[in-house]
Amino acid sequence: MDKKHQIIQAAIELFATEGYEKTSINAICAHVGVSKGAVFHHFKNKDELLREVFIRMAQIISEVGDTVSPINDGLPAKERLVNLLDHIFLSMANAEQKLYYQFDYQVRCQPSMQAILSDLIEERQQLMMASFQTILCDIPEADEIVDSQMLIAEIDGIALNYLFADSDYPLEAIKERFIKKTLLLLGV
Amino acid sequence: MDKKHQIIQAAIELFATEGYEKTSINAICAHVGVSKGAVFHHFKNKDELLREVFIRMAQIISEVGDTVSPINDGLPAKERLVNLLDHIFLSMANAEQKLYYQFDYQVRCQPSMQAILSDLIEERQQLMMASFQTILCDIPEADEIVDSQMLIAEIDGIALNYLFADSDYPLEAIKERFIKKTLLLLGV
Amino acid sequence: MDKKHQIIQAAIELFATEGYEKTSINAICAHVGVSKGAVFHHFKNKDELLREVFIRMAQIISEVGDTVSPINDGLPAKERLVNLLDHIFLSMANAEQKLYYQFDYQVRCQPSMQAILSDLIEERQQLMMASFQTILCDIPEADEIVDSQMLIAEIDGIALNYLFADSDYPLEAIKERFIKKTLLLLGV
Amino acid sequence: MDKKHQIIQAAIELFATEGYEKTSINAICAHVGVSKGAVFHHFKNKDELLREVFIRMAQIISEVGDTVSPINDGLPAKERLVNLLDHIFLSMANAEQKLYYQFDYQVRCQPSMQAILSDLIEERQQLMMASFQTILCDIPEADEIVDSQMLIAEIDGIALNYLFADSDYPLEAIKERFIKKTLLLLGV
DNA sequence: TATGAATGAGCTTTCATTCAT
DNA sequence: TATGAATGAAAGCTCATTCAT
Numbered sequence: 001m002d003k004k005h006q007i008i009q010a011a012i013e014l015f016a017t018e019g020y021e022k023t024s025i026n027a028i029c030a031h032v033g034v035s036k037g038a039v040f041h042h043f044k045n046k047d048e049l050l051r052e053v054f055i056r057m058a059q060i061i062s063e064v065g066d067t068v069s070p071i072n073d074g075l076p077a078k079e080r081l082v083n084l085l086d087h088i089f090l091s092m093a094n095a096e097q098k099l100y101y102q103f104d105y106q107v108r109c110q111p112s113m114q115a116i117l118s119d120l121i122e123e124r125q126q127l128m129m130a131s132f133q134t135i136l137c138d139i140p141e142a143d144e145i146v147d148s149q150m151l152i153a154e155i156d157g158i159a160l161n162y163l164f165a166d167s168d169y170p171l172e173a174i175k176e177r178f179i180k181k182t183l184l185l186l187g188v
Numbered sequence: 189m190d191k192k193h194q195i196i197q198a199a200i201e202l203f204a205t206e207g208y209e210k211t212s213i214n215a216i217c218a219h220v221g222v223s224k225g226a227v228f229h230h231f232k233n234k235d236e237l238l239r240e241v242f243i244r245m246a247q248i249i250s251e252v253g254d255t256v257s258p259i260n261d262g263l264p265a266k267e268r269l270v271n272l273l274d275h276i277f278l279s280m281a282n283a284e285q286k287l288y289y290q291f292d293y294q295v296r297c298q299p300s301m302q303a304i305l306s307d308l309i310e311e312r313q314q315l316m317m318a319s320f321q322t323i324l325c326d327i328p329e330a331d332e333i334v335d336s337q338m339l340i341a342e343i344d345g346i347a348l349n350y351l352f353a354d355s356d357y358p359l360e361a362i363k364e365r366f367i368k369k370t371l372l373l374l375g376v
Numbered sequence: 377m378d379k380k381h382q383i384i385q386a387a388i389e390l391f392a393t394e395g396y397e398k399t400s401i402n403a404i405c406a407h408v409g410v411s412k413g414a415v416f417h418h419f420k421n422k423d424e425l426l427r428e429v430f431i432r433m434a435q436i437i438s439e440v441g442d443t444v445s446p447i448n449d450g451l452p453a454k455e456r457l458v459n460l461l462d463h464i465f466l467s468m469a470n471a472e473q474k475l476y477y478q479f480d481y482q483v484r485c486q487p488s489m490q491a492i493l494s495d496l497i498e499e500r501q502q503l504m505m506a507s508f509q510t511i512l513c514d515i516p517e518a519d520e521i522v523d524s525q526m527l528i529a530e531i532d533g534i535a536l537n538y539l540f541a542d543s544d545y546p547l548e549a550i551k552e553r554f555i556k557k558t559l560l561l562l563g564v
Numbered sequence: 565m566d567k568k569h570q571i572i573q574a575a576i577e578l579f580a581t582e583g584y585e586k587t588s589i590n591a592i593c594a595h596v597g598v599s600k601g602a603v604f605h606h607f608k609n610k611d612e613l614l615r616e617v618f619i620r621m622a623q624i625i626s627e628v629g630d631t632v633s634p635i636n637d638g639l640p641a642k643e644r645l646v647n648l649l650d651h652i653f654l655s656m657a658n659a660e661q662k663l664y665y666q667f668d669y670q671v672r673c674q675p676s677m678q679a680i681l682s683d684l685i686e687e688r689q690q691l692m693m694a695s696f697q698t699i700l701c702d703i704p705e706a707d708e709i710v711d712s713q714m715l716i717a718e719i720d721g722i723a724l725n726y727l728f729a730d731s732d733y734p735l736e737a738i739k740e741r742f743i744k745k746t747l748l749l750l751g752v
Numbered sequence: 753t754a755t756g757a758a759t760g761a762g763c764t765t766t767c768a769t770t771c772a773t
Numbered sequence: 774t775a776t777g778a779a780t781g782a783a784a785g786c787t788c789a790t791t792c793a794t
Contacts, residue, residue: 003753019300021209024788035755036790045790074203103298109290109297110351112210146361149242149349157345159773164229164296173334174341177373193780212763223780229763272779397585400784411759416786417755478673484701484728485666485673488583522737525725529738530652533721540672549710550717551756557749559739566776599776600769606774610768614768759791766784771777 004042006032016103020050020113024106047116054117056105057100058124061091076112077138078188082179084131084153092159102163128152141187151182194220194229204291208301233305240346242295242305245288246312249279260372265326266376269366272319273343277363280347290351316340329375339370380418382408387429392479393519396489420512423492430483430493432498433476438465453514454564458555461531465551468535478539504528517563527558568606570596575617580667581740584614611680618671618681621664622688625655641702642752645665648695649719653739656723666727686732705751715746 001188010031014023038063043049068087092101107113108121121125132148158178162169198219207249213234217224256275256310260268280289295301296309320336346366349359386523388408390399401422419425444463446455468477483489484497495525508524534554574595578587589610593600605615632651636644656665672685673679696712722742726733 017299019298021207022300025790027787029288036200037755037792038753039788042245044222044339048252105297106299106346109292110207111205112207114352134227139317143361143365146358146365149358150365153349154342154366155345156348157341157343158338160296160344160348161341172338173331174338177338178342179331179370184372185365187242214763214764224765225767225780225782227780229780234764395585395676397583401786402784403737413759413761413788415755417759422785455715462750471642481673482675484724485669486583487581487670488586488650490728502794519737519741520723522734522741526722526738529725530718530742531721532721532724533717534714535627536672536719536720540678547712548715549707550714553710553714553749554718557745560748561745566759589768589769601771623780715784755792755794757792758791758793761788763787764785767782768786770778771776772778772781 001024003032003034003038007034007039007049008056011114012057013099015053015098019106020110021123024174040116046078050113050116051120053103054120057103058120061097061104062127077135078183080135081139081182081186081188083173084102084177085182088155090164091173093171094129098163103113105160105163120166136186140188141185143163147186154178189219191222191226195222195227195230195237196241196244197238200245200291201287203238203241203283204287206296207265207294208298238301238304239308241291242308245291246308249285249288249292254318262321266371266374268323269290269327272323272371272373273363273370276343277359280350281359286351289347293348293351324374325344327374327376329373335374342366379408379414380412381437383415383418383425383471384432385427389435389475391426392475393484395482396486414550426489427496430496432513434496435480437476437480438503439513440469448556450515453511454559454562456511457558457562457564459513460511461551461555461558464531465547466540471546474529481536497546501516512562515562515564517561523562530554567596567598568603571598571603571606571613572617575613576621576667577663578615580663580670583670584674609749614680617667618684621667621734625661625664625668626691626701634700641699642747642750643747644699645703645750645752648711649715649734649739649743649746650717653735656726657735662727665723669727676701700750703750703752705749711750718742727732 007028010028011023013028014031018027025036025039033063035075039049043052060124068084075083087100091097107117129148129152132151133144134143136142136147158174162171191218192372195216198216199211202215202219206215213224214225217227225349256272260271263271279285317336317340320339321332323337324330326334329361346359346362350359383404386404390403390407394403401412401415405415413424419428435453444460448459453458464499479481483493490497505524505528508527509520512520512523531554533545534550538547571592574592574695575587577592578595582591589600590602593603603613608617632648636647639647655661671681678685693712693716696715697708700708700711722735722738726735
């Protein structure tokens with residue numbers, strides 16, 4: 001219905017599968033069945049469209065994450081951590097979300113997109129950090145900041161390898177080893 | 189002297205800092221001080237240039253890695269593993285190589301580049317796996333394949349976060365926690 | 377008014393006088409007073425423009441031919457044949473149409489254009505054959521298919537020599553000898 | 565052996581099958597296994613190469629024709645004419661020569677090539693005319709000039725249709741009808 | 753709101769030609 | 774004679790963006 005949303009949705013799909021630079025406004029129009037004028041009516045220019053696409057993608061990904069917070073209320077740190085990790089792995093294994101994650105990595109590795117989205121990327125990073133810090137601060141063995149950053153990075157790496165690998169990536173097995181390893185380090 | 193090498197070098201730098209799509213052949217020419225015709229004399233097309241650039245980059249990165257093998261001869265698995273991890277972290281912290289690593293991540297996350305380089309990427313991945321498997325197969329607690337893939341992914345993630353983060357990333361601290369954690373898991 | 381028609385018209389003229397390969401899109405733009413982008417807005421690429429130009433040219437040439445059919449209604453075969461030949465010779469002698477005919481021969485003799493237009497050329501050929509066969513089938517002495525093909529070929533040759541010869545080609549005299557000869561063969 | 569001849573030969577083949585404009589000097593080099601420098605050593609430029617190619621092609625085609633003259637010595641006009649026509653049809657049906665004929669038509673229909681070769685084309689045309697005139701001047705019913713030109717044109721047309729048609733063109737049948745028709749007209 | 757014709761800059765690529773060796 | 778690196782002009786084409794309707 002809402003053309004603006006349709007355009008954003010089409011753009012996400014095309015940006016993720018073809019890349020931002022390789023996706024022409026024309027291609028987006030064809031995908032939605034809308035005119036070029038319509039796109040430029042809703043978005044000042046292609047960069048602005050990219051920003052809105054990024055915001056939408058971040059929303060979708062974090063919507064899943066939002067379900068963890070209430071569940072975690074009142075639980076001990078160890079369980080909260082495992083729940084969080086579980087949720088993240090579940091989310092990245094979700095076929096429907098694969099596109100969003102792929103797009104996310106593209107954005108972070110591509111200088112031209114980084115420049116356009118640096119503030120939004122920063123914001124996202126902060127949120128991620130906060131999620132982990134609020135848990136790790138309750139674990140005495142943990143180095144709150146360093147371990148948060150390490151966990152985020154490690155998960156990033158696993159997602160990256162999983163998303164851009166052939167279909168037979170042993171995500172489940174890796175997840176288990178990863179959680180085991182993390183709990184060992186944190187002594188919980 | 190060798191114009192072909194100069195072109196490749198300029199291309200690496202520009203691809204890494206500006207992105208492949210955003211780097212025009214013209215820009216490369218200007219950087220080297222050579223005509224457009226010369227580029228197409230040495231490379232069939234831009235894709236072919238990208239491939240040669242990728243091969244050159246992989247060479248440079250692995251040259252560093254090659255120094256680990258001889259040192260590791262005859263050492264126990266634990267030390268060999270630590271040496272390997274040390275070397276990788278050293279290599280990614282090397283300011284001169286930052287460019288190559290950044291380029292590497294771009295390639296892996298950008299669908300258009302992936303398509304052009306898929307075979308070469310695959311090859312590189314295999315090599316990385318082999319490096320880890322030959323060590324982990326000597327550690328009884330290790331799950332040779334899964335742990336190799338996990339370690340590769342985790343390091344990937346740390347590198348990714350380090351390379352594209354602001355300058356104050358606590359790489360050294362993370363490295364230490366990471367090695368500690370890994371040794372804990374492997375029980376060595 | 378209609379830019380698309382203007383572009384086609386300019387293209388016909390330039391293709392015919394300069395040749396397809398030698399006519400740049402730029403030259404067509406300059407001729408019409410339009411930007412390169414406009415040409416590619418209306419035609420997917422140069423090949424597609426060539427196809428539309430060919431179709432338009434075939435239309436113009438056959439419009440003249442269409443006037444023969446009604447006139448021929450109910451006449452004896454001999455008269456119908458003479459009328460048809462008359463019309464064809466009249467048409468090729470028409471100064472305004474010379475361009476179209478020249479273009480037609482270029483297309484047929486140039487491998488690159490042939491490849492692009494093979495289906496349309498075939499179609500045209502069929503139509504020509506039909507025109508002759510519907511007349512020759514009423515003449516007992518005629519070998520319907522062979523004679524049709526022969527007549528078409530002969531006229532083709534005369535047109536070719538006339539169109540690409542210096543101005544003093546004796547077209548009228550040849551036409552008379554040709555018709556005489558043809559009627560002799562067919563015994564009418 | 566003779567590189568110059570090899571280059572000309574390769575050029576004929578490529579010009580005939582791909583077209584002059586579409587054939588790059590590079591392609592010719594690759595075909596012969598010779599360097600670009602060698603081509604420009606033997607030929608001032610591409611136009612000059614085209615001229616030499618045309619001259620060579622005319623030689624090859626007329627070599628066949630030369631065998632008719634001695635045979636015709638002392639024969640009556642009718643037989644000489646039939647011999648000439650026979651030879652021409654035989655020559656165009658010769659698979660090895662198809663290329664040369666195709667090239668010939670290309671040259672005549674393509675403005676850019678015409679301009680480069682106009683004098684040579686003219687010369688060839690004169691020779692053809694002479695062949696026919698020396699026979700027709702001995703046939704009282706013939707209109708020496710007009711009939712020569714008509715015959716040349718008709719044969720041109722038949723060759724054109726035959727050369728650029730699919731493989732099932734009824735050349736032999738057409739040839740017989742054509743000779744019959746011609747003899748009828750000339751009353752011999 | 754929406755259309756799509758039009759623009760113009762810039763892209764990759766091709767190519768005849770030159771020239772130092 | 775011959776090579777092939779290098780040039781530079783020009784080609785076909787793409788694309789974000791504008792604007793009259």
